Each structure stands twice: as C-alpha cells, then as structure tokens.
Amino acid sequence: MEILNLARQAILMPTGIQDGDIEKIMGRLLSSPVDAADIYFQSSHFESWVMEGGIIKEGSHNIEQGAGVRAVFGEKTGFAYSDRIELPVLLEAANNVKAIVRQGQDAEPLHCKVATKAAGRPNYYATQNPLKSLADQQKIDLLRRVDSETRKLDSRIEEVIVSLVGLHEHILVARQDGSLVADVRPLVRMNVTVIVEQNGQREQGSMGGGGRSDYGYFIDRDTALEYGREAVRQALVNLEAVEAPAGNMTVVLGPGWPGILLHEAIGHGLEGDFNRKGTSAFSGRVGERVASDLCTVVDDGTLEGRRGSLSIDDEGTPTELTVLIENGILKGYMQDQLNARLMGVNPTGNGRRESYAHLPMPRMTNTYMLAGQHDPEEIIKTVKKGLYAKNFGGGQVDITSGKFVFSASEAYLIENGKITRAVKGATLIGNGPDVLTKVSMVGTDLALDSGVGSCGKEGQSVPVGVGQPTLKIDGLTVGGTSV
Amino acid sequence: MQNHQQINRLKNTVQSILDEAVKQGASAAEAGLSQENGLSVSVRLGDVETIEHHCDQGLGVTVYFGKRKGSASTTDLSPASIRETVGAACSIARYTSEDEYAGLPEKELLATEFPDLDLNHPWDIGVDGAIALAIECESAARSYHKEITNSEGASVDTHQGVRVLGNSLGFLQGYASTRHSLSCSVLGQRGDSMQRDYWYTVARNAANLESAADVGKKAAERTIRRLEGRSLSTRQCPVLYCAETASGLLGSFIGAISGGNLYRKSSFLLDALNTQVFPEFVRIHEQPYLKGALGSGAYDGEGVATQTRDIVSDGILRGYVLSTYSARKLGLRSTGNAGGVHNLTIDPGKLDYQGMLKELNTGLLVTELMGQGVNMVTGDYSRGAAGFWVENGEIQYPVEEITIAGNLKDMLKNIVAVGNDVDYRGNIRTGSILVERMSIAGE
Ligand SMILES: [Zn+2]
Numbered sequence: 001m002e003i004l005n006l007a008r009q010a011i012l013m014p015t016g017i018q019d020g021d022i023e024k025i026m027g028r029l030l031s032s033p034v035d036a037a038d039i040y041f042q043s044s045h046f047e048s049w050v051m052e053g054g055i056i057k058e059g060s061h062n063i064e065q066g067a068g069v070r071a072v073f074g075e076k077t078g079f080a081y082s083d084r085i086e087l088p089v090l091l092e093a094a095n096n097v098k099a100i101v102r103q104g105q106d107a108e109p110l111h112c113k114v115a116t117k118a119a120g121r122p123n124y125y126a127t128q129n130p131l132k133s134l135a136d137q138q139k140i141d142l143l144r145r146v147d148s149e150t151r152k153l154d155s156r157i158e159e160v161i162v163s164l165v166g167l168h169e170h171i172l173v174a175r176q177d178g179s180l181v182a183d184v185r186p187l188v189r190m191n192v193t194v195i196v197e198q199n200g201q202r203e204q205g206s207m208g209g210g211g212r213s214d215y216g217y218f219i220d221r222d223t224a225l226e227y228g229r230e231a232v233r234q235a236l237v238n239l240e241a242v243e244a245p246a247g248n249m250t251v252v253l254g255p256g257w258p259g260i261l262l263h264e265a266i267g268h269g270l271e272g273d274f275n276r277k278g279t280s281a282f283s284g285r286v287g288e289r290v291a292s293d294l295c296t297v298v299d300d301g302t303l304e305g306r307r308g309s310l311s312i313d314d315e316g317t318p319t320e321l322t323v324l325i326e327n328g329i330l331k332g333y334m335q336d337q338l339n340a341r342l343m344g345v346n347p348t349g350n351g352r353r354e355s356y357a358h359l360p361m362p363r364m365t366n367t368y369m370l371a372g373q374h375d376p377e378e379i380i381k382t383v384k385k386g387l388y389a390k391n392f393g394g395g396q397v398d399i400t401s402g403k404f405v406f407s408a409s410e411a412y413l414i415e416n417g418k419i420t421r422a423v424k425g426a427t428l429i430g431n432g433p434d435v436l437t438k439v440s441m442v443g444t445d446l447a448l449d450s451g452v453g454s455c456g457k458e459g460q461s462v463p464v465g466v467g468q469p470t471l472k473i474d475g476l477t478v479g480g481t482s483v
Numbered sequence: 484m485q486n487h488q489q490i491n492r493l494k495n496t497v498q499s500i501l502d503e504a505v506k507q508g509a510s511a512a513e514a515g516l517s518q519e520n521g522l523s524v525s526v527r528l529g530d531v532e533t534i535e536h537h538c539d540q541g542l543g544v545t546v547y548f549g550k551r552k553g554s555a556s557t558t559d560l561s562p563a564s565i566r567e568t569v570g571a572a573c574s575i576a577r578y579t580s581e582d583e584y585a586g587l588p589e590k591e592l593l594a595t596e597f598p599d600l601d602l603n604h605p606w607d608i609g610v611d612g613a614i615a616l617a618i619e620c621e622s623a624a625r626s627y628h629k630e631i632t633n634s635e636g637a638s639v640d641t642h643q644g645v646r647v648l649g650n651s652l653g654f655l656q657g658y659a660s661t662r663h664s665l666s667c668s669v670l671g672q673r674g675d676s677m678q679r680d681y682w683y684t685v686a687r688n689a690a691n692l693e694s695a696a697d698v699g700k701k702a703a704e705r706t707i708r709r710l711e712g713r714s715l716s717t718r719q720c721p722v723l724y725c726a727e728t729a730s731g732l733l734g735s736f737i738g739a740i741s742g743g744n745l746y747r748k749s750s751f752l753l754d755a756l757n758t759q760v761f762p763e764f765v766r767i768h769e770q771p772y773l774k775g776a777l778g779s780g781a782y783d784g785e786g787v788a789t790q791t792r793d794i795v796s797d798g799i800l801r802g803y804v805l806s807t808y809s810a811r812k813l814g815l816r817s818t819g820n821a822g823g824v825h826n827l828t829i830d831p832g833k834l835d836y837q838g839m840l841k842e843l844n845t846g847l848l849v850t851e852l853m854g855q856g857v858n859m860v861t862g863d864y865s866r867g868a869a870g871f872w873v874e875n876g877e878i879q880y881p882v883e884e885i886t887i888a889g890n891l892k893d894m895l896k897n898i899v900a901v902g903n904d905v906d907y908r909g910n911i912r913t914g915s916i917l918v919e920r921m922s923i924a925g926e
Contacts, residue, residue: 052747060554061571063564075527080536084557092578096536099610136578195749195860204860244865245712246888246924247717277527278633279670279679353809355541396853396867399710400679402810403884405854405867426518427856427865427886429924479856479865479886483717 006127007182010170011043011065015085019114022174024087027072028094030176032101036072038315041085041172042356045143049133049145054151067095067319068356069354072103077294081357084238109193115178124302124309125212127184133214139164142215143203147363150192150228154237154251157232158202161196164188166215171317179317187211187463189451190218192227195236195405199361205235206409209450209483211305234410235392237422240361244411244426244480251381252387252414257392258289259466261454262297263367264404265432266290270324271352271362272339274399281402281433282330290330290437297325299334300367301349307451308366312349312463315360320348324367325436336362354460364455368467372442377472379441382419387478388412388419389428402432427479435473443470486603489645491685493518499566500544501864507573507653509546511587513785514653516560519644524613526621527636528724531614535771537642546572550581556668575798584811587785592807592817593654594782594789601774602660604688606641607636613639616749625671630710633670633704635679640664641689654786664776667702671709680727685908705850708785708871712883714925715872721888721899722921723839723873724872726906728849729916733767735857735864737911738787738826740800742809744859751862751892752800760800761895764832769796771825778910784822792818794827830886831903837903839915841876848873848922849887876890885925894918 012018022039035196043065046300051059067082078100080093083351144279146162147192167187174180185194185464191208207230211217212464218224228474253261274280282290291297301310323331335343336351352363379386388411407427448467454466456480491575495515504512521537542565543556553575558569571634603746608616623639640663647657682701724732736752744750752760771789773779782788785807793801805813806821819825834842853867865888871878901915 055582056578057580057582058552058554058578059575060556061568061575062555063557063559063568065559076531077533079533081537082538083540083560093536097534100531100534136574140578159749161747195746195747200750202860204858222734245886246922248926279635279637283679287627357537357840359533359535392856396677396852400677401709401869401883403853403867403869405856405886407854407856407865424863425856425858425865426862426888427854427867428866429884429886431884442918477714477884477886477889477924477926479867479922479924481890482867483719483794483922483924 003184004180005129005180006184007172010479011172012040017085017087021087021454025069025090025094026174026176026233028091029069029098032071032098032102034071034073034098035341037176038070039174040068040314040356042066042169044167044169045131047165048137048163049143051147051162051221053159054147056143057141064355066244066356069097069161070359071100071212074148076100076344077359079359091210104171106238107282113178114180115176121311123311124304125186128186128214130188130214131168139215142218145191146224146228149225150194150232153232154196156196156198156236157194158197159194159381175316181312183312186211186214188213188217190224190227190466192231194231194235194240201239203235203238205231205233205238207231207234208452211307211451214303228290235277237410241422241424243482244423244435246480246483247388248477250383251473251478252383252386252388253471253473254390254466255443256446256467256469257449258361258389259449259468260370260392260395261482262369262404263464263466264397264406265430265435266297266324266467267364267367268397269399269402269432270334272333272335272343273362275333276339278341280399285330286332288330289328290433291325291328292439293328294442295325295328295436296365296370297438298323298370299350299364299367299379303366306366306391306448306465307463308364311352314353315351315352317347317349319365322348323435329441333353334362334364336360347367352462354462358460363462364464366445366465367450369469371444371446371469374441374443376443376445377469379443379472380414380419382441384416386414388414397432403429404432405429423480429477429479435476436475439471440474441472445469484678486645486659490647492832492923493645493647494649494655497647500569501648501649501651503566503569504544504546504573507569508548508571510549511547512540512544512829513543515645515646515648519642521642522610522639522737523638523905523923524610524617527613527616528634528848529618532636532908534610543566544569544572546576547586548576549866550583550585551576551579552582552585553579564690581643581731584808587650587652588807590652591768592787593652594786597656598772600772600779600781602687602779604644604661606642606661608639619665620665620699621697623696624667625698627703628707630671630673630707631669632672633765635668635670635738637667637699648786650786652889654764655784655833656782661685663692665692665695665698667699668704669702671706671710676711677709678706678709680704680709685777687777688877695829699792704872709869709881712869712881714884715882715923716926717924719920719922721843721878722918723846723848724900724916724918725845725848726851726904726915728915730906730909730911731852732916733827733829733911733913735805736826736895738859740803742803742813746809747814747861751860755800756803758800759798761795761798763798763900764797765795766793766830767792767827769829776826777838778824778826780825782814785820787817787819787821789819824910826910826912829901831905831914832901834900836902836904836915839900839904839917840873842900843873843917844876847882848878862890864889864894887921889921894921
C-alpha cells in the first residue's frame with residue numbers, strides 16, 4: 001500500500017485525477033470487446049552532472065511525465081499517449097485506441113471498479129529519492145574528489161571526464177480488472193573516462209557503474225575512486241596494445257561484463273515476441289539443445305538493487321528468475337502479457353517499456369550464466385593460442401540469422417597457456433544458436449557487471465544487467481587487422 | 484495558417500520563459516520548445532498490428548549566470564512547471580563552475596534570414612489510408628517470391644511538429660516541419676537458412692515517397708539475395724561500401740572533425756586542418772538550404788546561421804564541425820553545427836552501382852554493418868559485416884559472419900572511387916564508396 005500511495009501522490013495528486021476518472025477512462029476502453037487494456041502513468045525526475053577539464057561543466061534537471069493508454073485485441077494493439085495527464089485528453093486517447101477493435105457492435109458496457117489490493121510483494125530496491133540522497137554541494141564535492149584523485153594516478157593522464165546521473169521514477173499501472181499497481185524506482189550511475197598520452201599516442205579508458213540505489217553507492221567502499229583507477233588502468237594497457245589477430249580462434253571471455261555475449265547471442269533471440277512470430281533463430285526450439293551441457297543461463301529481475309532489476313515489470317507483473325537454458329537445453333522464452341497470452345504460457349515479468357510514450361514488449365532484466373566447475377587460471381592454461389577478452393563495449397544481434405557481434409575494448413593474446421601481450425580492441429562475431437555449443441569450460445567465478453548496461457530494441461532503451469563466469473569458447477571469429 | 488498561430492503561441496511562451504529566467508537572476512538564457520503529433524500504423528501478415536497516436540511536447544532551457552551554466556527540461560508545459568523548470572536550471576548554475584568559454588553565441592553569428600525551406604507538408608492519410616498503404620506494401624513483399632515465408636510487417640509513420648528557439652540576445656524563431664516514412668521487413672527461408680531484410684522510404688512530402696509496391700519489392704529482393712550466406716576465409720581485399728553503409732563511414736569522419744572530440748583531443752584527426760585527409764578527387768560539403776530535404780535548416784540548435792560550405796575540397800580538410808562552445812575552446816568561430824551537419828554531401832563520381840562493382844573487380848561488397856567497433860581516438864575500426872563476394876565485377880554469393888577492420892585514417896585516404904548511386908534518405912548523402920584494402924576476418 002505504501003508504494004501505491006507514493007505513486008498516487010507523485011503522479012495523480014498534482015493532476016487531480018481521481019480513481020473515478022481512471023474508471024471512466026477504463027470504461028471507455030472496455031466499451032469495445034478488447035482482450036486487455038491498461039493505462040500507464042509515469043512521472044520521472046532525472047539529473048546529470050558532468051565534470052570535465054577540471055571544472056564542473058554541466059548540470060541538468062529533467063522532468064518527464066505523461067500517460068499511455070493501450071487496448072489489445074487478438075494480435076492487435078491500439079495505443080495513444082500524452083504528456084498531459086488530464087481527464088479529457090485521456091478519454092480522447094481511449095476513444096482513439098479502442099478503434100483497434102473494428103468488429104462493430106460495442107460490448108456490454110463493462111463497469112470497472114478500481115480495487116487496490118494490498119497484496120504483499122517483494123521490493124528489490126528502496127523508494128527514497130536518490131536525487132535527494134546528497135545535497136547538490138556534496139555531489140559536486142564527490143565529482144571533484146574523483147577528478148583530482150584520478151588525475152594523481154599517472155603523469156600520462158591528459159583529461160578526466162566524470163559524470164553522475166540519477167533517476168527517480170514513479171509508475172502506476174491501471175489494468176482492465178480494476179487493479180492498480182505501482183512502483184517507485186531509483187537508478188544511479190557514475191562514469192569516469194580518461195584520456196592518456198605517451199609519445200604523441202593517445203588512448204582512452206572508461207569505467208562506470210551503479211544500480212537501483214542512491215548516491216551513497218559511490219561513496220561507501222570508495223566505488224567512485226575505483227572507477228577512476230580502473231579507467232586509467234585500461235587506458236594505459238591500450239597504450240601498449242599491438243594489432244589484434246584476425247580469424248577464427250579459441251576465445252576466453254573474462255567474468256562479468258563480457259556477459260553481453262549472452263545478452264546478444266542468446267537473450268534477444270529468446271524474447272517472446274520474436275518467437276511468437278517465428279522470426280528468431282531460436283523459434284520453435286524449446287526442449288532442444290542450444291548450448292553445451294555446462295551452460296545454464298537465466299534472466300533474473302529479482303536481484304537486490306541491480307540496474308536491470310524490477311519489483312514489477314511495466315505491465316504490473318512481478319518479475320522472476322526465468323531459466324532460459326538449463327544444462328544446455330532451451331527451457332523457455334521471456335514474455336510480456338500479450339505474447340504470453342498468444343503463446344498460451346505465463347508472463348515472466350519481462351514486459352518493459354522505455355516510457356509512457358512507448359509500447360511494452362518482452363525485454364531482458366539481468367541475464368547471466370551460472371558458475372561452473374573450472375578454476376579460471378586452469379582455463380587459460382588449456383589454451384595454446386587464442387584471445388583473452390576482458391572488457392567490452394557494446395554489441396548487436398540479427399535475431400533472424402542469429403549473427404551477433406560484440407566489441408572487445410581490452411584483450412590479450414594467450415600463448416602457450418599464458419596471457420601475454422595486450423592487443424587493440426576488435427569486434428568478435430559469431431552465430432547465436434552455435435556459440436554456446438562451443439563452450440568447453442565454465443569458471444567458478446560468476447560475476448555480474450558493474451551496472452552500466454543499456455539495451456536498445458525497436459528504438460526503446462531500457463537499463464539491463466549481464467553477468468557470467470570465465471568462459472572458454474572453442475572457436476569464435478576475431479576481427480583484428482593482423483592477418 | 485494554423486501553424487502560424489501555433490508558432491506565435493509558442494514564441495510567446497518562449498519569450499515568457501526567457502523573461503522568467505532573467506527575473507530569476509540569469510544574465511543570459513536560451514529556450515527551445517517543441518510540439519509534435521504523429522500517427523504510426525503497422526500491419527503484419529495482411530492485418531493491422533498496431534495503431535499508435537503520438538503527441539509529444541517538450542521544453543528545454545539553458546541559463547547563464549555570467550560564465551556559469553545550468554540546464555533543465557520538462558514535458559509538462561503548465562505555467563507552474565515552466566517556472567519550476569527555469570528555477571531548476573538557475574539552481575544548477577549555482578553549482579557549476581565558471582567556464583570562460585560558456586555562453587550564448589556571438590550575436591553577429593545568429594541567423595537573420597529565414598527562407599522558406601519547404602519542410603512542411605502535412606499528410607492527411609488517416610488511419611484507414613495508412614493501413615491500406617502498409618498492407619499494399621507488405622503484400623508486394625510477400626508475393627514477390629515463394630521463399631518469402633514470414634514477415635515482420637510494414638509500417639506507415641507520419642509526424643508533424645513545430646519548433647521554436649529563442650535566446651536573450653533577441654533571437655526568436657520557429658518553423659513547422661513534417662516527416663513521413665514507409666517501411667517493410669520480411670523474412671525468407673531456403674533450407675536451414677533464414678534471413679531478414681528491410682527497405683524504407685522517408686520524405687518531408689509524402690508525394691516524394693517511393694511507391695508502396697517498390698518498397699515491398701526491394702525489401703523482399705534484399706531478403707532473398709542474402710539466403711545461404713557463408714563466411715569467408717581470413718584475408719585482405721578491396722571493400723565496396725554500398726551507399727547505405729558508406730554514410731556510416733562519412734559519419735565517423737564527421738565525428739572525428741567535430742568540436743567535442745577535437746577539444747577533448749579524442750579524435751584521430753587532431754591538427755588535420757588544411758592537410759590531405761582524402762584523395763584529391765574528394766569534395767564533401769554542407770547544403771543547409773536545400774528545399775524540402777531532411778537535413779535542411781537556416782539555423783542550428785543555438786540559432787547560429789548555417790553555412791553552405793566545403794568541409795573537404797581536393798581531398799584537403801577545409802573546416803571543422805563546431806558549436807559555439809567547442810569553437811571557443813579551439814579558438815575558432817561556430818560553424819553553425821550545434822546539433823550536427825546539414826545535408827552533408829560527398830560529390831558523386833561517374834560510376835553507377837554496376838560500374839562500382841566493375842571497379843571493385845574482386846573483393847567484398849558490404850551491405851550491412853553490425854556493432855560499434857570504431858575507436859574515435861585512434862581511428863581503429865573493426866565491425867561485423869554482411870554482404871557479397873564479388874569476382875570480376877559480378878556478385879558470386881552472399882557473405883555473413885565476418886568482420887572488416889582497418890584504421891579510418893588509412894581507409895579515408897585510400898578511397899578509390901565514389902559512386903553516383905546516391906542514397907538521399909538521410910542527412911548524409913553519398914553513393915557507394917570503394918576502399919582499396921581492408922582486413923577481413925572469417926572462418
Ligand atoms: Zn540488447
């Protein structure tokens with residue numbers, strides 16, 4: 001109840017919208033024989049601070065609020081939204097939206113009664129406003145401290161850019177059964193980028209992190225200063241890097257953020273919409289082997305305070321731990337309500353949307369592989385010649401052909417069981433349905449990423465997490481220049 | 484006429500926002516206000532899938548207290564919210580540092596002439612019309628070939644909006660514009676090989692869109708030709724970027740000569756002004772005043788007049804891409820590029836697409852790129868690619884699951900030819916581009 005009241009106060013109170021108004025809008029939506037309908041209210045406050053060139057250069061504060069009205073009939077969806085949370089505007093939106101049902105006669109006018117169930121549900125993050133967790137002056141002091149401490153680390157540092165962003169979001173979903181569900185979501189992130197120079201050669205290193213928490217996250221345990229140290233380390237490693245090899249070779253991926261392999265190669269292809277439509281390379285393959293038996297991959301929205309976590313998804317469904325691949329066998333897909341209904345399965349709490357101005361669809365939360373049996377050092381020792389990839393930039397996938405890429409930003413040669421020279425960043429490319437069948441060793445060192453991931457799909461961006469233990473893949477194409 | 488009224492109303496609001504900023508103590512201020520309406524309809528397998536009604540508005544305000552800056556934005560345009568937003572920007576400016584380069588543009592650089600650029604052509608297609616057009620497009624794709632087995636659908640999008648920008652130097656301008664598009668994406672299957680590709684058309688005036696049948700047919704053609712793609716062995720060879728992928732190559736070049744990357748010294752083209760960056764035959768220029776084009780505008784995101792100018796001529800870099808701030812950091816003047824370039828054009832050569840394939844002779848034609856893989860600081864370039872293997876100017880077979888790599892500095896210098904098969908759909912207008920040699924990694 002407390003969260004629901006917080007959301008009502010933040011979103012509805014300033015606009016004067018009452019439960020009776022929600023019933024009117026919903027009644028309008030339900031006057032056509034729709035299968036499902038919802039109204040999504042959102043109010044977000046976002047701030048960002050940037051320190052660059054040794055000064056606090058930029059700051060901004062942004063407010064985004066509005067409501068999206070949706071009606072679903074079979075595979076059809078009608079959708080309208082507005083930045084104005086006002087009854088006449090939303091009633092008109094409902095009129096536009098219910099036109100998706102063209103079957104002619106109106107349904108028996110269904111009366112919708114808003115009922116707020118006090119049903120307990122877990123919360124994976126606190127509701128407090130992270131923007132208020134530090135006074136503005138303290139945020140500035142934090143940025144200055146990270147900047148000056150980072151600059152002290154090495155004389156080759158030319159530039160340090162530190163950014164701090166915070167988001168406090170209230171959402172409220174009214175569903176066709178009259179239920180109202182709400183969530184209050186904090187999200188913070190800090191990033192440090194350094195540019196180093198040595199004998200006229202420049203390189204860059206970057207590290208950041210955060211989660212569904214407040215700014216204390218960066219101060220406790222000195223996380224912020226650690227980002228600076230790590231960014232400098234990466235930049236200096238890259239100064240020494242030689243040309244990356246080109247061709248197919250054994251690749252060992254480090255723990256943590258390299259888990260974007262799973263996100264790109266497997267994750268997107270297992271989203272329910274693509275599989276309902278039969279457009280994914282994984283369509284119709286539940287029960288089949290898609291990975292070596294060392295691999296168990298899950299999507300888990302329930303991790304405390306993680307960037308990709310949600311207590312409920314954007315359709316009000318509680319998130320869960322969904323097993324995608326168990327010991328190499330494909331177990332199931334990630335679902336929102338529309339695709340779950342059409343496929344005759346249960347929603348998995350993966351219905352997400354960027355904002356009220358976007359339609360929800362199946363999206364990942366935190367996607368990771370469970371730990372295996374092998375000591376990470378032993379894994380390296382088994383490789384005669386190959387690549388050890390420790391850090392990555394972004395990735396991309398074509399879910400139909402299954403081809404995916406991800407770009408290493410820190411990588412080393414493995415020669416005779418030892419990590420030797422650093423090599424320049426290179427793109428790795430593979431085939432999603434094959435790549436995990438080539439996993440021959442899985443480390444004991446499962447780690448989740450530091451909290452920097454954003455996933456784009458059909459123009460919508462949402463925060464996500466990834467993770468994995470050290471993995472050995474027997475054959476992946478490495479896109480270097482050294483042929 | 485309605486647009487005029489709407490623009491005048493928004494101008495009044497912007498003026499009151501600027502006044503409010505001054506009232507709250509700001510020494511200078513800038514505000515931008517936009518309102519947009521739109522309709523998106525998508526169909527799949529011959530039936531409606533989604534109908535979306537868009538309605539967006541937004542206010543962004545930047546205030547200066549001397550050399551200190553603060554920004555804020557909101558989607559709530561109620562008077563109370565506007566006051567709060569201005570207040571939030573002012574409050575932030577209390578904490579940012581003195582920055583000697585911060586501030587509004589030099590007054591003499593602000594645009595003073597506002598020709599009608601023919602950007603506003605509302606399309607009264609309606610939901611039913613849009614559905615019919617999308618269905619026609621998707622049917623053309625699905626009936627093109629028996630190997631087209633599935634569809635991601637076709638969609639029609641139409642948007643019309645009004646933007647107003649003002650600052651406390653007295654600049655206050657607005658314009659209305661439209662943007663319409665039609666796109667289609669289908670799947671093909673042959674044996675175990677499943678592929679998907681798409682095509683789209685976009686224009687300010689719906690009369691300039693490609694026909695629905697053509698869009699559908701091209702989507703299908705492009706899908707079919709990818710079936711049964713294979714990898715290549717690792718090698719070095721010439722690479723022909725088709726027009727759509729070539730625009731990304733020029734995009735990376737523009738990134739490297741953009742003020743932000745230059746003053747941060749995070750560009751592989753530092754100190755390259757007046758040096759040979761491309762071969763001698765290359766000319767790259769901006770055309771902000773093209774009528775009806777997607778990248779046209781008389782002023783940039785700060786109100787600075789845009790310029791018709793050469794960025795590269797005889798292969799020599801003649802100018803950077805600068806906003807007011809980045810220009811001051813570099814000791815230069817704004818080039819009217821706050822927010823990007825305007826109809827960036829590389830002069831087409833004599834060869835058409837077939838001629839470019841002949842010029843490639845034996846090598847890789849790249850039709851799709853994947854991933855980021857571009858290091859702006861060093862110019863190191865490594866991206867996933869798909870396309871076709873070409874021998875003696877003839878396409879042999881589709882290629883996938885490979886990467887192409889090189890260094891952008893070398894790649895730009897080693898451009899062999901630019902085609903006249905120009906893709907006019909974006910803000911970067913280029914034909915296909917042939918690069919002498921790159922590293923291909925594959926099986
Ligand atoms: Zn993604």
